[in-house]
Every structure is written in C-alpha cells, then in structure tokens.
Amino acid sequence: MKTPFVTKEQIDTICSQYPTPFHLYDEKGIRENAKKLKQAFSWNKGFKEFFAVKATPNPTILKILKEEGCGTDCSSYTELLMSDKCGFAGTDIMFSSNDTPAEEFKLAAKLGATINLDDITHIDFLKEAAGIPKRISCRFNPGGKFAIANTIMDNPGDAKYGMTRPQMTEAYKKLLELGAEEFGMHAFLASNTVTNDYYPTLAKILFETAVELKNETGAHITFINLSGGVGIPYTPDKEPNDILAIGEGVRKAYEEVLVPAGMGDVAIYTELGRFMLAPYGHLVTKAIHEKHTHKEYIGVDACAVNLMRPAMYGAYHHITVMGKENEPCDHTYDVTGSLCENNDKFAIDRKLPKIDIGDILVIHDAGAHGFSMGYNYNGKLKSAEILLREDGSTKLIRRAETPEDYFATINDFWDVEL
Ligand SMILES: *Cc1c(COP(=O)(O)O)cnc(C)c1O
Numbered sequence: 143m144k145t146p147f148v149t150k151e152q153i154d155t156i157c158s159q160y161p162t163p164f165h166l167y168d169e170k171g172i173r174e175n176a177k178k179l180k181q182a183f184s185w186n187k188g189f190k191e192f193f194a195v196k197a198t199p200n201p202t203i204l205k206i207l208k209e210e211g212c213g214t215d216c217s218s219y220t221e222l223l224m225s226d227k228c229g230f231a232g233t234d235i236m237f238s239s240n241d242t243p244a245e246e247f248k249l250a251a252k253l254g255a256t257i258n259l260d261d262i263t264h265i266d267f268l269k270e271a272a273g274i275p276k277r278i279s280c281r282f283n284p285g286g287k288f289a290i291a292n293t294i295m296d297n298p299g300d301a302k303y304g305m306t307r308p309q310m311t312e313a314y315k316k317l318l319e320l321g322a323e324e325f326g327m328h329a330f331l332a333s334n335t336v337t338n339d340y341y342p343t344l345a346k347i348l349f350e351t352a353v354e355l356k357n358e359t360g361a362h363i364t365f366i367n368l369s370g371g372v373g374i375p376y377t378p379d380k381e382p383n384d385i386l387a388i389g390e391g392v393r394k395a396y397e398e399v400l401v402p403a404g405m406g407d408v409a410i411y412t413e414l415g416r417f418m419l420a421p422y423g424h425l426v427t428k429a430i431h432e433k434h435t436h437k438e439y440i441g442v443d444a445c446a447v448n449l450m451r452p453a454m455y456g457a458y459h460h461i462t463v464m465g466k467e468n469e470p471c472d473h474t475y476d477v478t479g480s481l482c483e484n485n486d487k488f489a490i491d492r493k494l495p496k497i498d499i500g501d502i503l504v505i506h507d508a509g510a511h512g513f514s515m516g517y518n519y520n521g522k523l524k525s526a527e528i529l530l531r532e533d534g535s536t537k538l539i540r541r542a543e544t545p546e547d548y549f550a551t552i553n554d555f556w557d558v559e560l
Pocket of ligand 1: 217369414417
C-alpha cells in the first residue's frame with residue numbers, strides 16, 4: 143500500500159494555486175529520512191552523506207539537506223556551480239565524475255572539492271589540468287558480477303566506471319609520487335538495491351581492498367565512499383530498506399576488517415540520491431482525456447519529459463487517483479502523456495479506479511531522477527517544482543519553463559540570413 147504524503151484537500155488547494163503538472167516535494171519526509179541516515183551511521187565519527195545532486199538538482203532541496211548535515215556529490219560543471227552557490231564548502235563537495243572534461247577538473251580543484259578519479263589515465267590528465275591535490279580518491283571496479291548470497295545484483299564487469307584492482311594499486315603509488323597525502327576509495331556496484339545487505343556486502347569488499355592497498359602502497363586512507371545504490375520500493379508489494387540495519391551491517395564489517403588492521407579512524411561516506419529523495423517527491427498531473435480504442439487510455443497533462451523513468455527503463459511508478467483511494471481498481475488503463483512516442487506511458491495495463499476527466503493523479507517516487515532527467519522533446523516545457531513545507535504551506539522552488547525559455551538559445555538567430 144502506497145499513500146501520498148498529501149491529502150485530497152491539500153492537493154486541491156495546491157492545484158488551485160499552481161497549474162498541473164508539477165513536482166511536489168515533502169520537506170518533512172526529506173528531513174526525517176536524512177536524520178535517520180545520520181543516526182544509522184552515528185557510530186562512525188567522520189560519517190557524511192554527499193547527496194548526489196543529479197538526482198534532484200534544486201537549490202532549496204540542497205539547502206534542506208545541508209541543514210541536515212549533508213554535502214553534495216557532483217558529476218558536472220553546473221552541479222559544482224550549484225553546490226558552490228548554495229554555500230557548500232569545498233570539503234563538503236565530492237566530485238565523482240567520469241569521462242571528465244578538463245574545465246570540470248579545474249573548477250572542482252578551484253572549489254577545493256574532493257576529486258574521485260574514475261580512471262588511471264585521469265591522473266596525468268588532472269595533473270595537466272589542475273595539478274594533483276593533497277586529498278584524492280579513486281573509484282574501484284572489481285569487474286565480474288556483483289552478487290549477494292548467490293543472487294546477482296548487477297554486472298560491474300560491463301560498467302564503464304572505475305579502475306581494475308591492479309590499477310588501484312598503481313594509481314595510489316603514482317599519486318603518492320605526485321604528492322598526494324590523503325586517500326579515499328569509492329565504488330558503486332549495484333543500483334536501486336532493495337535489500338539491507340548491499341552496503342554491508344560492498345563495504346566488506348572495499349574494506350578488505352583498502353587494507354591491501356594500505357599494505358601495498360603505504361597510502362594513508364582516510365575515507366571510504368560507499369556511493370549510491372541503496373534503493374526504494376517502487377512497487378507497493380516491497381518492503382523499504384531499513385537504514386538502521388544497513389548502518390549496523392556496515393559497522394560489523396568495519397569492526398571485522400578495518401579496526402584490526404589499525405584503520406579504525408577511516409570515515410565512511412555515502413553518495414545517496416534515490417534513497418534521500420525519491421519517496422518524497424510526487425509528480426502531480428491531471429487527467430485531460432480518455433480514449434477508447436484497442437485499449438483504454440487516460441491522457442494526462444504530464445508526459446515523459448516530466449518523468450522519464452517509465453519510458454526509459456519500463457520502470458514502475460505507483461499511481462494514486464486522488465479522492466478515489468478506497469474505490470475498487472476495476473478498470474485497466476494505459477496512462478499516457480502527449481509525446482509522439484508510444485513509450486510515453488506512465489502505466490501500462492494498470493488496474494486503477496475509474497478515472498474521470500479532471501481527476502488529479504499522484505505519480506509516486508518521482509523525487510529523485512524525476513524532474514532532473516527531463517528534456518524538451520516535442521518542444522515540451524519542464525514543469526514547476528513546489529515544496530510542501532513542514533507547516534503545510536507550499537513554496538514555489540522552481541517556476542515552470544515558458545516558451546521564452548525554450549527559445550532563449552535561438553533568439554539571436556531568427557533573422558539570420560542564409
Ligand atoms: C548516480 C550516482 C549516485 C546516486 O545514485 P542513487 O542510485 O541515486 O543512490 C551516487 N554516486 C555516483 C557517482 C552516481 O553516479
């Protein structure tokens with residue numbers, strides 16, 4: 143059972159103030175969840191969550207997370223700029239990018255962000271672009287398949303990210319020669335895991351590797367970054383992860399591996415995006431058409447540019463028809479947007495209560511990798527983002543795009559002669 147974080151009455155009031163579609167974020171939920179994560183890792187003195195900006199790149203959201211003690215994880219120039227403008231100190235910014243342009247390394251270095259190198263060849267590239275900083279991190283990819291108790295979770299051997307095990311040793315040695323003094327280690331081996339075992343399993347691999355690297359190279363390892371990948375249950379039949387159990391599992395691995403190796407001062411970092419924000423965002427949209435042909439269709443005023451995951455991955459996003467929560471789901475619909483693409487469907491063959499034109503639909507778990515994945519196909523404009531505050535009031539935290547925004551990049555060219 144998935145319940146929206148707003149009531150029918152609240153959503154009606156909000157919809158009378160702001161035209162649909164829009165993304166709505168739940169400040170209370172975001173803060174409570176961030177506090178719980180912090181509590182789960184409170185056993186580790188240096189613990190810090192670096193929120194993956196790409197999941198929800200909105201300054202108001204970043205500032206809320208900053209107040210809860212988070213830093214940011216960036217992977218591009220504009221994400222670095224946004225973090226800086228939101229007041230994050232360089233030490234509170236992680237730069238975990240790949241295929242990185244020189245300008246981005248330059249900006250990261252200028253801000254004093256911690257650079258996490260994706261590849262061994264990036265050592266020379268960074269040296270050339272911005273110099274080798276004292277504090278540096280390397281991203282590890284052990285290859286093969288990543289399994290938890292014989293269940294394959296993901297396929298790191300096919301992933302473009304990170305360095306091989308021998309490259310990690312070589313990279314640390316080279317960075318030491320070039321003057322680096324403080325080392326970090328990072329890996330992201332499975333995405334959207336709905337199990338309490340992902341972080342503890344990953345942590346054990348990273349901790350063991352860190353001990354080896356320390357022994358092989360003498361590098362001073364000060365932090366281990368478990369990155370993202372802790373997931374959320376998109377379907378109502380799944381149980382959410384228990385972050386307290388996850389923190390406890392990582393603590394066990396820490397005490398088993400790092401403490402006996404004399405590395406009991408290593409800080410644990412996370413770079414969660416989805417877990418921090420996805421459940422606390424709704425895409426709010428209105429039914430504007432019904433169509434009865436070979437199937438039953440409900441056309442809404444949002445489309446894949448507002449939430450791309452269903453079109454891109456065939457991802458399930460739960461839908462609540464506001465005010466009809468207790469009515470029987472005795473209709474089977476495709477819920478579609480208006481793009482000229484047949485994959486622009488928020489739901490396919492979904493059992494829902496009878497939908498009438500004008501009904502408000504809440505599309506759940508859109509708070510991360512939702513708005514931010516949006517694009518402008520078919521000349522569609524990106525929606526507004528609204529924050530539901532803890533006192534129940536709302537605040538516009540990004541206005542909707544206008545045609546002027548869409549044309550802004552070509553305004554100088556209307557009258558150009560060929
Ligand atoms: C996307 C990403 C994250 C966040 O991933 P989630 O699945 O949202 O937790 C963290 N770190 C890096 C390097 C990423 O690319």
